[in-house]
Amino acid sequence: MDLRTPTTEKTSFPAFDIVSTYRTILASDPDLTMPVAAIEALVEAIANSTVNTVAETLDLLTYHTEILKSSIPNPISLSAGTDLFQRYLVTTLNRPASLNLGPEDDFRAIRNHLLSNGRLFVERAKASREKIASFGKHFIRDGATVLTNGGSRVVGALLRRAADSSTMRFKVIYVTSPEDCSDAQGGNKIVADLRAHNVPVATIPDSAVAYSLGKVDMVIVGAEGVVENGGIISRLGTYQMGLLAKSKGKPFYVVAESHKFVRLYPLSQFDLPIDQKVLDFKVAEDVKKPNAEKLTEDEGVADLNTFTTTHLRAADAVDFTPPDLISGIITESGVLTPSAVSEELIKIWF
Amino acid sequence: MSQGTVIVAPGLSSFLKSLKTTPVEPSVEHFISLLKRRQIRNSRPCAIATTALLLRVVGEFKGRDAAKLVKRIREVGRQLTSAQPREVVVGNIVRRVLGLVREVVDENIDGETNATSDPGHPAPAQHDSLHRPLLTSSISQYSPLKHAAAEPMDASFQSEATSDSGDISKRPPLLASHTSYAASAGTGLTQSLFGIFSQPETPSASNTPTGQQSPIGKGMLTSLNLERLTDFSKSNTNFDLKAEVMDGIRELQDELEQSDDLIAANALDHIHSNEIILTHTASTSVQKFLLAAARKRKFTVVHAETFPHDHTATHGILLTGKKRENSTVDEADWKPLIAAGIEVYVIPDSHVYAIMSRVNKVILATHTVLANGGLVAAAGAHMIAKAAKNHQVPVVVVSGVYKLSPVYPFDLDELIEYGDASSVVPYEDGDFVDKVDVEAPLFDYVPADLVDLYITNLGGHAPSFLYRIVADHYRPEDITL
Numbered sequence: 001m002d003l004r005t006p007t008t009e010k011t012s013f014p015a016f017d018i019v020s021t022y023r024t025i026l027a028s029d030p031d032l033t034m035p036v037a038a039i040e041a042l043v044e045a046i047a048n049s050t051v052n053t054v055a056e057t058l059d060l061l062t063y064h065t066e067i068l069k070s071s072i073p074n075p076i077s078l079s080a081g082t083d084l085f086q087r088y089l090v091t092t093l094n095r096p097a098s099l100n101l102g103p104e105d106d107f108r109a110i111r112n113h114l115l116s117n118g119r120l121f122v123e124r125a126k127a128s129r130e131k132i133a134s135f136g137k138h139f140i141r142d143g144a145t146v147l148t149n150g151g152s153r154v155v156g157a158l159l160r161r162a163a164d165s166s167t168m169r170f171k172v173i174y175v176t177s178p179e180d181c182s183d184a185q186g187g188n189k190i191v192a193d194l195r196a197h198n199v200p201v202a203t204i205p206d207s208a209v210a211y212s213l214g215k216v217d218m219v220i221v222g223a224e225g226v227v228e229n230g231g232i233i234s235r236l237g238t239y240q241m242g243l244l245a246k247s248k249g250k251p252f253y254v255v256a257e258s259h260k261f262v263r264l265y266p267l268s269q270f271d272l273p274i275d276q277k278v279l280d281f282k283v284a285e286d287v288k289k290p291n292a293e294k295l296t297e298d299e300g301v302a303d304l305n306t307f308t309t310t311h312l313r314a315a316d317a318v319d320f321t322p323p324d325l326i327s328g329i330i331t332e333s334g335v336l337t338p339s340a341v342s343e344e345l346i347k348i349w350f
Numbered sequence: 351m352s353q354g355t356v357i358v359a360p361g362l363s364s365f366l367k368s369l370k371t372t373p374v375e376p377s378v379e380h381f382i383s384l385l386k387r388r389q390i391r392n393s394r395p396c397a398i399a400t401t402a403l404l405l406r407v408v409g410e411f412k413g414r415d416a417a418k419l420v421k422r423i424r425e426v427g428r429q430l431t432s433a434q435p436r437e438v439v440v441g442n443i444v445r446r447v448l449g450l451v452r453e454v455v456d457e458n459i460d461g462e463t464n465a466t467s468d469p470g471h472p473a474p475a476q477h478d479s480l481h482r483p484l485l486t487s488s489i490s491q492y493s494p495l496k497h498a499a500a501e502p503m504d505a506s507f508q509s510e511a512t513s514d515s516g517d518i519s520k521r522p523p524l525l526a527s528h529t530s531y532a533a534s535a536g537t538g539l540t541q542s543l544f545g546i547f548s549q550p551e552t553p554s555a556s557n558t559p560t561g562q563q564s565p566i567g568k569g570m571l572t573s574l575n576l577e578r579l580t581d582f583s584k585s586n587t588n589f590d591l592k593a594e595v596m597d598g599i600r601e602l603q604d605e606l607e608q609s610d611d612l613i614a615a616n617a618l619d620h621i622h623s624n625e626i627i628l629t630h631t632a633s634t635s636v637q638k639f640l641l642a643a644a645r646k647r648k649f650t651v652v653h654a655e656t657f658p659h660d661h662t663a664t665h666g667i668l669l670t671g672k673k674r675e676n677s678t679v680d681e682a683d684w685k686p687l688i689a690a691g692i693e694v695y696v697i698p699d700s701h702v703y704a705i706m707s708r709v710n711k712v713i714l715a716t717h718t719v720l721a722n723g724g725l726v727a728a729a730g731a732h733m734i735a736k737a738a739k740n741h742q743v744p745v746v747v748v749s750g751v752y753k754l755s756p757v758y759p760f761d762l763d764e765l766i767e768y769g770d771a772s773s774v775v776p777y778e779d780g781d782f783v784d785k786v787d788v789e790a791p792l793f794d795y796v797p798a799d800l801v802d803l804y805i806t807n808l809g810g811h812a813p814s815f816l817y818r819i820v821a822d823h824y825r826p827e828d829i830t831l
Binding site: 036039085138139328333335337339340343 | 758
């Protein structure tokens with residue numbers, strides 16, 4: 001895949017362009033997560049098509065999903081959304097009896113439902129963030145110190161909610177992202193926001209996590225994807241926070257909407273289905289070479305694709321935090337133990 | 351206390367006696383004062399008293415409005431839990447009863463919505479995650495646990511169960527949901543992960559997800575729920591809400607009564623010949639568990655005496671098989687372990703670590719089990735569990751499901767109760783008391799990773815599985831009372 005900006009993409013496809021739709025949707029709303037944007041783009045794709053059978057719809061979806069997945073360097077989070085949507089369609093379309101409709105027009109009805117409620121999905125997804133916040137705020141107790149990282153909007157919402165309740169005084173230690181990282185901005189925003197809410201925030205680099213851990217009561221992180229065994233895929237550095245928290249006996253909580261649950265079963269860091277160059281071994285000669293070829297390797301950044309930079313750089317890499325390091329996953333359907341994740345997924349897929 | 355009967359020694363038995371003659375309001379007051387004075391304490395007495403009281407509350411409830419009934423129970427529940435927040439079991443029972451009401455309503459409403467729902471709407475009611483929200487919904491449908499509970503009890507224990515044990519399977523929907531797997535596959539669509547796709551319940555609110563947005567932590571009925579409940583009571587007149595709920599509560603009472611026997615039925619799977627078992631404090635559940643094993647096998651029990659607050663009870667249970675004044679248990683059934691031919695060693699708590707290397711299994715009693723798999727148990731439990739971990743000795747916790755709480759251990763200090771320090775250092779010792787702070791915590795919090803297995807009346811579970819039992823027994827909307 002070569003490098004394109006969203007504008008050139010729009011013109012290059014006469015038919016429906018899923019990728020640019022996806023990017024426009026993402027860019028239009030900073031509060032949107034990747035899976036939900038992907039769902040919206042797929043709904044849009046169905047709207048713009050003339051399909052009227054179940055098989056056609058599913059084919060169309062598979063086709064667009066493939067394009068979408070291959071167009072961005074880190075499709076883990078995105079695929080949670082597309083898979084969920086696909087699965088939802090399959091279950092609903094294959095079970096017309098479960099809908100209280102006439103036998104012949106169920107397909108049209110479900111299609112109309114999808115099309116008319118595209119906005120609603122987004123609203124729901126955002127609402128679930130608020131719901132998580134209302135669950136999660138109980139975890140933060142008066143006088144606690146919370147360690148967090150990344151630009152996760154759910155974590156931001158949770159901390160803000162806790163800050164809003166006037167009786168609580170808590171402190172936040174924020175592990176900053178490197179400046180060139182795509183969620184550095186989001187992180188800065190959360191920090192500024194919390195400070196505006198009178199929450200004392202200390203920002204530390206990755207390297208100071210172990211040092212600060214003695215002052216920390218709990219760790220709360222966001223996640224890009226929650227995998228089948230209950231582990232999470234999240235910004236590089238989360239794994240080491242988990243390891244350190246475990247070794248110090250501090251509770252390590254993950255906040256994630258349940259539409260981020262993804263069917264992956266990574267066993268180690270290097271099982272992730274993405275190509276990231278975190279370990280880049282070099283000898284002196286390699287360093288001298290111009291890095292022109294690197295441009296062709298990846299494109300797009302992990303999350304908001306409004307930037308002009310297009311590499312999945314080391315700063316934007318993700319790592320896998322295994323379930324045994326996680327004390328609880330706070331979702332909109334309650335606080336789950338890592339082992340509950342597989343059950344949620346199994347309920348959908350089997 | 352305004353009841354007519356004379357109270358000899360206030361406690362569970364006097365409360366239950368007075369409940370028969372006193373109207374509801376004074377009974378609630380009475381129970382609250384007993385809770386506050388700690389005249390009813392510990393999980394089982396609290397659970398028994400709460401169910402008995404709620405049975406009265408429901409019995410005297412006027413009208414057939416389910417929403418009002420829920421509100422009423424909630425109101426009483428709130429009073430009770432605030433009277434003694436550390437007796438978590440009280441809240442558990444209240445939530446169970448609330449769940450009962452909702453279940454009765456749901457069961458009766460299901461047939462109706464199917465008939466009356468608007469044909470123009472693609473997503474019907476049972477398709478909606480709002481309808482029976484979140485985890486509870488589909489899990490409870492094909493939970494193997496439900497079936498386990500429905501299984502007839504072990505014959506040897508059936509005879510001992512004081513109540514008519516046929517009752518347990520009389521009313522299927524509650525304890526023993528016989529939903530076949532095929533049927534549950536249909537409702538399997540009600541999945542929380544699909545939550546964002548579901549159709550809003552009211553057709554008018556097309557673009558606002560009413561139910562989803564309302565924060566669950568608010569602790570009030572959502573407008574949606576209220577609406578549904580009132581709708582329901584209007585539309586349906588020919589079924590007896592009160593009677594069904596009361597039946598359910600009676601079933602709950604049976605469960606309380608039988609849970610120890612059901613737990614004990616697992617004993618032979620876990621205690622083998624010539625093992626050395628370590629336990630602590632005085633617990634009826636553990637006592638029955640060990641006795642059940644003692645009937646067939648010879649093993650050795652090492653009992654940590656739990657000084658200072660529980661050692662008299664511990665000595666009592668070792669000597670006579672009974673805690674001091676436990677009126678609720680069947681007297682004839684009680685004999686100490688030594689009478690069953692079991693060798694028992696009593697050790698002070700400080701010896702636990704030293705002796706742990708020779709122990710095969712640790713069996714702990716508990717005060718409350720929390721949703722994350724951790725537990726609150728008599729002080730000393732954490733030390734025992736830690737020592738066991740260090741020696742790789744399996745730790746088994748026996749607990750009735752009624753002790754399992756949907757509460758998360760957000761703040762450990764809130765859960766731990768401190769007791770009378772004079773049992774450590776008597777107050778007469780003025781010099782000492784003046785100069786030294788004496789503390790006597792009654793409970794310990796034991797984190798989930800120190801526990802290997804929970805044995806409840808439903809069977810054995812890993813600590814990481816408890817979330818599901820919680821989801822099976824409590825409705826998410828009731829978690830905050």
